[in-house]
Amino acid sequence: xxxxxxxxxxxxxxxxxxxxxxxxxxxxxxxxxxxxxxxxxxxxxxxxxxxxxxxxxxxxxxxxxxxxxxxxxxxxxxxxxxxxxxxxxxxxxxxxxxxxxxxxxxxxxxxxxxxxxxxxxxxxxxxxxxxxxxxxxxxxxxxxxxxxxxxxxxxxxxxxxxxxxxxxxxxxxxxxxxxxxxxxxxxxxxxxxxxxxxxxxxxxxxxxxxxxxxxxxxxxxxxxxxxxxxxxxxxxxxxxxxxxxxxxxxxxxxxxxxxxxxxxxxxxxxxxxxxxxxxxxxxxxxxxxxxxxxxxxxxxxxxxxxxxxxxxxxxxxxxxxxxxxxxxxxxxxxxxxxxxxxxxxxxxxxxxxxxxxxxxxxxxxxxxxxxxxxxxxxxxxxxxxxxxxxxxxxxxxxxxxxxxxxxxxxxxxxxxxxxxxxxxxxx
Numbered sequence: 001x002x003x004x005x006x007x008x009x010x011x012x013x014x015x016x017x018x019x020x021x022x023x024x025x026x027x028x029x030x031x032x033x034x035x036x037x038x039x040x041x042x043x044x045x046x047x048x049x050x051x052x053x054x055x056x057x058x059x060x061x062x063x064x065x066x067x068x069x070x071x072x073x074x075x076x077x078x079x080x081x082x083x084x085x086x087x088x089x090x091x092x093x094x095x096x097x098x099x100x101x102x103x104x105x106x107x108x109x110x111x112x113x114x115x116x117x118x119x120x121x122x123x124x125x126x127x128x129x130x131x132x133x134x135x136x137x138x139x140x141x142x143x144x145x146x147x148x149x150x151x152x153x154x155x156x157x158x159x160x161x162x163x164x165x166x167x168x169x170x171x172x173x174x175x176x177x178x179x180x181x182x183x184x185x186x187x188x189x190x191x192x193x194x195x196x197x198x199x200x201x202x203x204x205x206x207x208x209x210x211x212x213x214x215x216x217x218x219x220x221x222x223x224x225x226x227x228x229x230x231x232x233x234x235x236x237x238x239x240x241x242x243x244x245x246x247x248x249x250x251x252x253x254x255x256x257x258x259x260x261x262x263x264x265x266x267x268x269x270x271x272x273x274x275x276x277x278x279x280x281x282x283x284x285x286x287x288x289x290x291x292x293x294x295x296x297x298x299x300x301x302x303x304x305x306x307x308x309x310x311x312x313x314x315x316x317x318x319x320x321x322x323x324x325x326x327x328x329x330x331x332x333x334x335x336x337x338x339x340x341x342x343x344x345x346x347x348x349x350x351x352x353x354x355x356x357x358x359x360x361x362x363x364x365x366x367x368x369x370x371x372x373x374x375x376x377x378x379x380x381x382x383x384x385x386x387x388x389x390x391x392x393x394x395x396x397x398x399x400x401x402x403x404x405x406x407x408x409x410x411x412x413x414x415x416x417x418x419x420x421x422x423x424x425x426x427x
Contacts, residue, residue: 007079008062009140011273012038013314015133020103022127025111030100037314040065048075052315077296081142085270085277088263090150092178096133098153103129106155106179110188114159117192126158132175136269144275152266152410153179157191166201166383169368170194171349172216175266175410194348194369202372202380204426210344210399211387211422212337212373215406215414217347218327220365224358224391229283229291231298231309231320233359240360240392241289248287251398255328256284258293260308265324266410273312278323281307287396293320326413330401334416337400339376345385345424346371346378356388364388384427394419 014036021029039052042065049069053061107127114125132152139145156173172187213221233239241249260278262268271277274296282290293309294302295318311321338346349368356362365387372379399418407413 006066007043007141008040008065009079009138009144009275010038010040010058010061011312011314012036012137014135016131017133018100018103018131020100020107020129022107022111022125025115025125027104027107030104032100039312039314039316041317042066042069043075043077043079044069046074046076048072048317050317075297077300079140079142079296080144080275082144082146083277085146086261087148087270088261088268090148090177090268091133092151095131095151095153095178098131098179103131106184110157110184113188114192118195120161122161122163123195124160126160128154128156130154138271138273138275140275146271146275148270150269152177153182154410155182155184155187157187159191159195161195168195168198168381169349170198171368173409177264177266181264197371197378198369198381200380201383204343204345204372204382204385204424206426207424208421209424210341211419211424212334212341212344212346213417213419214346214348215408215412215416217350218414218417219325219409219412220350220353221347221363221391222327223354224356224361224363225395226322227354227358228361229289229293231292231294231302231304231307234292234304235298235301238359241292244289245292247289248396249289249392250284250287250395252287253328253330253398253401254284254287254395255282257282257326257328258307258309258322258324259326260323262324262326262411264407265413267323268411269323272308273310273318274306276306276308276310279308281309293322295320324411324413326405327415327417328401329403329405329415331403332400334402334404337402337416337418338373338378340399341373341376341418343375344373345382345387345422346373347387350387361390361392362388363391382426386425387422388425389423394422397421 016034018032040061042049049065049072051064137147154175159170161168228239228241258281294307295310299306310318312318347370351366356364397420399420402416
């Protein structure tokens, strides 16, 4: 049998990360790190090989990947040819020029504001600022040779306080292309507000209650959904959503979009890990499943269309991944949702995410931070509470979606969603 022509693609990533880390209120680390990684996928006789390196040598990289293809799994795909890419602005000079001293000053100001508000030496204050600069190059045997440059800043706050067996856990974080978009003061004020509200703890009896997922909790809650729409899980036949495209899986008020070209979302890029142009995918529309997320391989093996969702680093093969996720807004205000509840829960952060049978849509999560709602008002922080059920059942019974949308974690646009009936194990 005549050997087929070899095809290949190479994904190269050069990253420069500058973290400024405060632990327990003290500056602990300022370090600039630069890494180079390059991964080559070879397709030879319909079998795939892969090799990666941290030293630039494309010829040797391709040869190693070619040798590994002899033992690789079968793969039948057509690599993309050169096209014009839409190119949102992903790097701003002001962000690239941020000085480490300025990052330290921001961290010190945040720590001081926390310390002045808490006035408690038992509160552990951790702050990290980071400048992330990436240069991406993609090339393949079909003639694509293209690059992009991305620079973002991130900040995370992690506050803990342990008192007589009660662990208070407060977190917030953001990522943006420009440091002024990080909402630093807003996040610090919100954490201080949570700290003050959390001093009053309460409980709830086991039962079924309405639960409001805030924009911070909603991405965690949707993890079973994101696992189930992954094209590789569809290909393996292990997702509950296999063969469900075109069917209603959520309440008709739910629309979910993956926007790979959103100008504010930090997951934006001109092309995916296989060189396909970025696009805007509607995944769920009015409760109906419209699309899975695919690589070229998972799309081919499920007789589906590619979705430009291949994620990749210089050391990994392409795999399906979401970018900038957007859940559509509703008509009620978040305050109206809270005021409509006689007794229920307001959730900010979940624990145990992804530890249940997510491929069946199941969830079983504790609360890192959540509050009791009683008579339309927030009454106190809940302890020792577990939420459980099936995501696709509870998301078919929606009590309302807020008209407010918040950009959280840099790449997710999320509303407040009220779930009418969630099983709650209380204490």
